[in-house]
Amino acid sequence: xxxxxxxxxxxxxxxxxxxxxxxxxxxxxxxxxxxxxxxxxxxxxxxxxxxxxxxxxxxxxxxxxxxxxxxxxxxxxxxxxxxxxxxxxxxxxxxxxxxxxxxxxxxxxxxxxxxxxxxxxxxxxxxxxxxxxxxxxxxxxxxxxxxxxxxxxxxxxxxxxxxxxxxxxxxxxxxxxxxxxxxxxxxxxxxxxxxxxxxxxxxxxxxxxxxxxxxxxxxxxxxxxxxxxxxxxxxxxxxxxxxxxxxxxxxxxxxxxxxxxxxxxxxxxxxxxxxxxxxxxxxxxxxxxxxxxxxxxxxxxxxxxxxxxxxxxxxxxxxxxxxxxxxxxxxxxxxxxxxxxxxxxxxxxxxxxxxxxxxxxxxxxxxxxxxxxxxxxxxxxxxxxxxxxxxxxxxxxxxxxxxxxxxxxxxxxxxxxxxxxxxxxxxxxxxxxxxx
Numbered sequence: 336x337x338x339x340x341x342x343x344x345x346x347x348x349x350x351x352x353x354x355x356x357x358x359x360x361x362x363x364x365x366x367x368x369x370x371x372x373x374x375x376x377x378x379x380x381x382x383x384x385x386x387x388x389x390x391x392x393x394x395x396x397x398x399x400x401x402x403x404x405x406x407x408x409x410x411x412x413x414x415x416x417x418x419x420x421x422x423x424x425x426x427x428x429x430x431x432x433x434x435x436x437x438x439x440x441x442x443x444x445x446x447x448x449x450x451x452x453x454x455x456x457x458x459x460x461x462x463x464x465x466x467x468x469x470x471x472x473x474x475x476x477x478x479x480x481x482x483x484x485x486x487x488x489x490x491x492x493x494x495x496x497x498x499x500x501x502x503x504x505x506x507x508x509x510x511x512x513x514x515x516x517x518x519x520x521x522x523x524x525x526x527x528x529x530x531x532x533x534x535x536x537x538x539x540x541x542x543x544x545x546x547x548x549x550x551x552x553x554x555x556x557x558x559x560x561x562x563x564x565x566x567x568x569x570x571x572x573x574x575x576x577x578x579x580x581x582x583x584x585x586x587x588x589x590x591x592x593x594x595x596x597x598x599x600x601x602x603x604x605x606x607x608x609x610x611x612x613x614x615x616x617x618x619x620x621x622x623x624x625x626x627x628x629x630x631x632x633x634x635x636x637x638x639x640x641x642x643x644x645x646x647x648x649x650x651x652x653x654x655x656x657x658x659x660x661x662x663x664x665x666x667x668x669x670x671x672x673x674x675x676x677x678x679x680x681x682x683x684x685x686x687x688x689x690x691x692x693x694x695x696x697x698x699x700x701x702x703x704x705x706x707x708x709x710x711x712x713x714x715x716x717x718x719x720x721x722x723x724x725x726x727x728x729x730x731x732x733x734x735x736x737x738x739x740x741x742x743x744x745x746x747x748x749x750x751x752x753x754x755x756x757x758x759x760x761x762x763x764x765x766x767x768x769x770x771x
Contacts, residue, residue: 345478346462347583350545350604352484353537354575357549359491360529362568365554366506367526371426372411373550375433376527377534377543379410381440384535389443399535407531408524410436462541462583462600487536491529495568498522503564541601548605549575556612559619578608638741639680641710642670644689645740647699648707662696705771712768713743715761716751722762723755732762745770 364373383406387398410432417428465478472482495502504512505522512519530550537546557571582604590598617624646669647661661669667677681697684690689703699707717736743751748770752758761767 342463342466343583343587345466345481346600347580349462349465349478349480349484350541350579350583350600351576352481352488353541353545354549354553354579354604354608355572356484356488356491356533357537357546358553358571358575359488359495359568360526360533361550361554362557362564362571363502363506363526364530364550365558366564370551370555371429371433372414372527373530374547375414375429375436376407376410376530377546377550379433379436379440380406380531380534381543382406382436382443383440383531384538385440385443400532403531403535404528406436407527407534411524411527483536487533491533494525494529506564541604545601545605548608549578552605552608552612553578556608556615559612559615559621559623562621574608574611578604578611582607636676636680636683639670639672639676640684640687640689641706641741643677643681643684643697644699644703644707645710645714646670647690647697648704648711651699651704660693660696660698666697708768708771709745709748710740712770713740713748713751715765715767716748716755716758717743718761718763719755719758719767720751 361373364370380403383402383404384399385402386406387402390398390402413432414425414428417423417431418425421428465480468479469476470479470482501512501517501522504515504517505519509519533550534543534546553571553574554567556574557567560570561567583600585607586598586600586603589603615623618626620626643666646666650661663674663677663681667674670677681690684697684703685692688700689706690697691700691703714736717739718732721732721735759767
């Protein structure tokens with residue numbers, strides 16, 4: 336791998352600026368459940384760009400911006416119009432509008448032979464050639480694309496910072512925002528305009544693919560990792576930068592390892608962003624697949640462990656707590672479960688101080704006996720409550736109460752006892768033990 340700052344540095348910087356600019360506005364698209372609107376606008380601005388080029392006969396950024404913003408507004412307006420008067424859901428309305436406008440834009444671009452506009456550049460961008468157009472800046476010479484992307488990135492950040500409260504309220508609670516005289520509709524269309532401007536500034540360098548990816552993927556990844564808006568914005572910008580760096584590095588290294596000559600940097604940045612989203616979906620401490628799996632596993636072990644305690648307590652009712660000892664095999668037979676999960680759950684109860692090992696079996700400790708007593712109390716209170724309030728048959732009472740007993744707190748037991756009239760016996764004639 337050969338890294339040249341004069342080339343690769345500028346490419347990476349451009350990709351990062353574009354990714355951050357898109358991610359900043361993308362956060363509000365994700366939170367407003369308008370992710371597809373971002374995709375729609377990024378596609379639908381194409382006819383605006385093409386129309387501006389056809390009308391002006393040049394590649395003037397200002398004219399292209401005007402065309403893109405106008406079509407972006409039209410996209411949102413048409414979507415609302417179809418959704419409201421066509422009686423269709425929003426996603427269907429978005430799909431109709433953006434596919435029609437994008438197809439129109441492709442047709443206009445392909446027919447514009449006298450205008451220097453390459454459809455492949457609009458779709459894939461051309462990060463690798465940005466150094467061919469340099470301009471002077473107060474910090475020295477830099478590619479024109481870098482200056483444009485820096486401006487739109489700063490503009491998006493400034494608008495969000497200055498109107499942070501309005502953006503927050505109009506995103507999370509539009510009704511309250513309207514009650515506080517915040518023009519929700521204006522911010523809705525302002526978001527569409529910001530997306531359109533970001534798209535047109537980014538198209539020349541990175542193309543449509545990267546814009547669509549960066550509008551949604553970094554914010555969606557940040558959404559999986561945090562619960563507040565300000566950290567979400569910061570994390571999405573950081574993820575966008577990481578994707579830009581790793582994406583370009585992958586574009587200049589991975590193709591050679593598998594026998595290809597090169598890969599498009601913008602496309603690789605989008606691929607890396609997708610992989611980061613996948614990692615967040617699996618390992619997110621908030622709602623990742625791994626965390627949910629571990630949580631369900633821990634819960635199932637706790638429930639099985641409490642079933643062991645309840646079984647030993649019921650056995651102790653036949654004699655005394657000191658004699659409430661059962662072998663692992665006997666417990667497995669009674670609970671109809673294999674030995675492996677039983678052993679894991681039992682060890683958890685031993686570590687928690689609820690069980691003690693005795694010659695290949697388990698016995699309740701004093702703490703375990705008290706915990707089991709509350710479990711049985713919960714179970715029998717639920718049976719009594721369900722019998723009176725729902726009229727369930729005796730054969731269904733035990734199953735329902737067995738599920739509910741594991742989630743019953745002392746406060747809920749008190750409420751159940753009060754509601755049921757402080758019964759001393761359950762519907763099966765068994766004594767309801769006192770609170771331990």
